Amino acid sequence: MRLDGLDWLIVVVSLLVTFTPVIFYYRRAGRGTAEFFASGRAAPWWLIGTSMVATTFSTDTPNLVTDFVRSHGVAKNWAWWSFLLTGMCTVFLYARLWRRSGVLTDLEFYELRYSGKSAAFLRGFRAIYLGLLFNCVIMATVTLAAAKIANVMLGWDRQTTVWVCALICIVFGSLSGLWGVLTTDLLQFALAMVGVIAAAWFALDQPQVGGLAGLMEKLRAAQPQALSIVPDFGNWQLALDAFLVPLLVGWWSFWYPGAEPGGGSYIAQRMLAARSEKDALAGTLWFNLAHYALRPWPWIIVALCSLLVFPTLADIKNALPHVSDELIGHDLAYPAMLTLLPHGLLGLLVASLLAAYVSTMTTHMNWGASYLVNDFYRRFLDAGESERSYVWLGRGVSALLMALSGGLMFALTTAREAFTLLVSVGAGTGLIYLLRWFWWRVNAWSEISAMIVSFLASAGFFVLNKALAAGWSIGRLAEDLMRAGLIVRDAPDTLRVPDWATLVGTAAATTVCWLVVTFLTPPTERATLVRFCRRVRPAGAGWAAVRREAGVDGSPDSLPQGLLGVVLGCTLVYSALFGAGSFVYGNVAAGGVCAGLFAVSGIALSRLLAAMWRGRLA
Numbered sequence: 333m334r335l336d337g338l339d340w341l342i343v344v345v346s347l348l349v350t351f352t353p354v355i356f357y358y359r360r361a362g363r364g365t366a367e368f369f370a371s372g373r374a375a376p377w378w379l380i381g382t383s384m385v386a387t388t389f390s391t392d393t394p395n396l397v398t399d400f401v402r403s404h405g406v407a408k409n410w411a412w413w414s415f416l417l418t419g420m421c422t423v424f425l426y427a428r429l430w431r432r433s434g435v436l437t438d439l440e441f442y443e444l445r446y447s448g449k450s451a452a453f454l455r456g457f458r459a460i461y462l463g464l465l466f467n468c469v470i471m472a473t474v475t476l477a478a479a480k481i482a483n484v485m486l487g488w489d490r491q492t493t494v495w496v497c498a499l500i501c502i503v504f505g506s507l508s509g510l511w512g513v514l515t516t517d518l519l520q521f522a523l524a525m526v527g528v529i530a531a532a533w534f535a536l537d538q539p540q541v542g543g544l545a546g547l548m549e550k551l552r553a554a555q556p557q558a559l560s561i562v563p564d565f566g567n568w569q570l571a572l573d574a575f576l577v578p579l580l581v582g583w584w585s586f587w588y589p590g591a592e593p594g595g596g597s598y599i600a601q602r603m604l605a606a607r608s609e610k611d612a613l614a615g616t617l618w619f620n621l622a623h624y625a626l627r628p629w630p631w632i633i634v635a636l637c638s639l640l641v642f643p644t645l646a647d648i649k650n651a652l653p654h655v656s657d658e659l660i661g662h663d664l665a666y667p668a669m670l671t672l673l674p675h676g677l678l679g680l681l682v683a684s685l686l687a688a689y690v691s692t693m694t695t696h697m698n699w700g701a702s703y704l705v706n707d708f709y710r711r712f713l714d715a716g717e718s719e720r721s722y723v724w725l726g727r728g729v730s731a732l733l734m735a736l737s738g739g740l741m742f743a744l745t746t747a748r749e750a751f752t753l754l755v756s757v758g759a760g761t762g763l764i765y766l767l768r769w770f771w772w773r774v775n776a777w778s779e780i781s782a783m784i785v786s787f788l789a790s791a792g793f794f795v796l797n798k799a800l801a802a803g804w805s806i807g808r809l810a811e812d813l814m815r816a817g818l819i820v821r822d823a824p825d826t827l828r829v830p831d832w833a834t835l836v837g838t839a840a841a842t843t844v845c846w847l848v849v850t851f852l853t854p855p856t857e858r859a860t861l862v863r864f865c866r867r868v869r870p871a872g873a874g875w876a877a878v879r880r881e882a883g884v885d886g887s888p889d890s891l892p893q894g895l896l897g898v899v900l901g902c903t904l905v906y907s908a909l910f911g912a913g914s915f916v917y918g919n920v921a922a923g924g925v926c927a928g929l930f931a932v933s934g935i936a937l938s939r940l941l942a943a944m945w946r947g948r949l950a
Contacts, residue, residue, distance in 0.1 A: 346683035353515035359911035364719035369702040377611035380602040381618030386517035390692035392477035395663035401635035402662040407563040414578035415591035422595040424897035431612040438600035447857035450776035463703030471737030494738040505694030506730040520687035527684025532630040580591035595763035625908035638665035697730040760842025771874040777853040782846040789838040866941025905935040
């Protein structure tokens with residue numbers, strides 16, 4: 333199916349409407365780096381929270397969820413649902429600390445918290461590593477999904493998609509600064525949600541599906557495992573990969589953009605842009621509620637419907653003969669389902685996906701530019717330029733990031749491949765980001781060693797898997813490892829290390845290494861610790877001695893209150909997520925129980941927040 337005149341009219345009008353904030357905020361963004369990268373620290377909670385949601389909702393997200401559901405069932409989504417645990421820790425334990433730190437970027441934090449050349453190296457290295465390399469991989473993944481959708485729905489090749497997307501994103505992202513990104517995100521998120529709900533509605537209306545009742549009846553008869561929210565523990569490899577490892581290890585150990593333990597990247601950028609500690613906390617809470625409870629089921633419904641409409645990859649290929657073979661995968665089922673929509677609505681869906689794409693890309697462009705300009709160029713190369721010069725440099729760097737990610741996109745094939753790579757590279761580093769706020773002994777060398785070991789371990793597993801896939805033999809050892817579940821067979825002649833073993837192995841090696849390094853290297857200079865303690869005022873026994881030396885009388889935060897908030901917040905969101913799923917599945921009793929838990933946890937959480945507002949928050 334191709335877009336007609338009505339579809340294109342809807343796309344153009346939607347683009348013009350969402351472009352308005354760019355014009356409005358162009359002059360304001362040019363005042364200085366605080367405006368361009370942090371919105372002058374004046375953004376309200378509802379705006380920063382919605383922007384976080386919009387950023388994590390891009391063209392690759394529904395494709396990834398569809399890949400999960402079609403390959404391993406709904407339960408595979410625990411690979412990202414588990415990140416709610418660290419998300420709620422960020423809300424109640426770290427959001428106020430970030431806002432109180434007063435830094436412009438989360439990398440500037442390193443020279444506030446640590447001391448000496450190691451702190452400076454860490455800041456500069458991560459500015460390049462995250463702002464350039466890691467960031468470009470993420471942006472390439474998002475553009476890959478956009479290329480697949482454009483190839484399916486518009487007939488564009490990859491090069492055409494990259495050129496068009498680059499032009500739009502450079503105009504949106506490089507001119508308006510973070511204020512423009514935030515307000516554009518608000519409009520784009522509303523449009524994107526309308527689009528995905530409409531997609532789910534019409535997916536259910538397909539004759540092969542027969543409505544929600546037909547979907548449930550047919551899948552329960554043909555593929556009941558696809559509907560399971562918790563994996564079958566009879567398949568313990570899947571249970572480890574999709575459920576146990578994410579819940580027991582992943583949420584505190586893995587570093588993934590948007591779900592960093594303790595907050596980081598563009599999540600920290602939004603918290604730092606908040607007008608108060610209260611707004612930082614409330615905005616991050618709204619993000620977690622919307623991200624995990626509001627959005628998943630429209631995507632999951634479309635993915636489940638695709639199992640009936642396009643049961644196999646061959647069916648997808650037959651329906652889309654013009655699509656390149658190298659793009660065919662389970663993640664392509666989502667855009668394939670969109671081709672079944674009627675004109676008018678098809679234009680709305682394309683507009684909503686374009687909005688989701690632009691919101692994510694402009695955030696990554698602004699975030700990456702903030703690292704490269706503020707934490708590398710300004711810190712190490714030239715600190716004497718005017719604020720306006722740094723803003724113009726940021727605009728140029730934003731355009732460069734878009735160009736580099738567009739080229740990198742051609743090296744990727746699926747969203748799941750990139751997701752697994754990004755998670756494995758950051759495995760094991762997460763615990764540092766949780767403890768560095770509450771334990772003074774963590775130092776810059778802790779983080780440097782964790783980065784090195786995590787990268788080397790994940791690279792080692794990557795090379796091992798490539799060697800096994802190429803037929804490399806390890807003799808009788810392979811049989812022993814297969815019996816232990818540490819090597820699995822994907823095909824008669826193809827072996828690999830399972831994802832869970834890669835992640836756990838990397839996390840274990842990294843955690844042991846950085847803990848040893850922490851105790852073998854000198855601690856952060858006492859004057860730096862005292863200065864950090866006076867500004868941030870962290871709670872807990874880990875800073876008791878430093879607080880006494882700094883003359884700080886306690887902390888405005890309460891760890892017991894914060895931990896209670898984490899429990900209540902997780903209960904609130906998970907009950908909403910699984911309550912909605914229960915009603916979708918027609919299980920009214922389970923849905924009623926979840927609704928009750930949602931109400932009780934919501935009331936308790938509102939009272940806890942009221943007590944926190946009255947007592948201590950600014």
